[in-house]
Amino acid sequence: MFTNVQYNIFMLKAPSWFENSPCVGQDRLFFSSELKERNEAKKVCLNECANREECLSMALTQKLSIGVWGGKTGPELKRLQEAV
Numbered sequence: 001m002f003t004n005v006q007y008n009i010f011m012l013k014a015p016s017w018f019e020n021s022p023c024v025g026q027d028r029l030f031f032s033s034e035l036k037e038r039n040e041a042k043k044v045c046l047n048e049c050a051n052r053e054e055c056l057s058m059a060l061t062q063k064l065s066i067g068v069w070g071g072k073t074g075p076e077l078k079r080l081q082e083a084v
């Protein structure tokens, strides 16, 4: 699980475009263990975020696989990372 400490460390070095993204402050939704909530997080990415492509690229580059990034869940990100 992505802990609050890990999330806070990520936020310290997050790219500038991330700072105003609609997921900021919603880590309970984006890192939920509930599939229903993770699907809600994906909707935020897909419908409300102008940075989705950059975010997905960052998630793949940094091999992020916990939480929702760029409109993809952790398992979806892992499959994409393994396909590269």
Ligand code: SF4
Residues within 6 Å of the ligand: 018, 021, 022, 023, 024, 044, 045, 046, 049, 050, 051, 052, 053, 055, 056, 068, 069, 070, 071
């Ligand atoms: S794509 Fe999703 S996780 Fe990435 S910055 Fe946008 S809202 Fe946040």
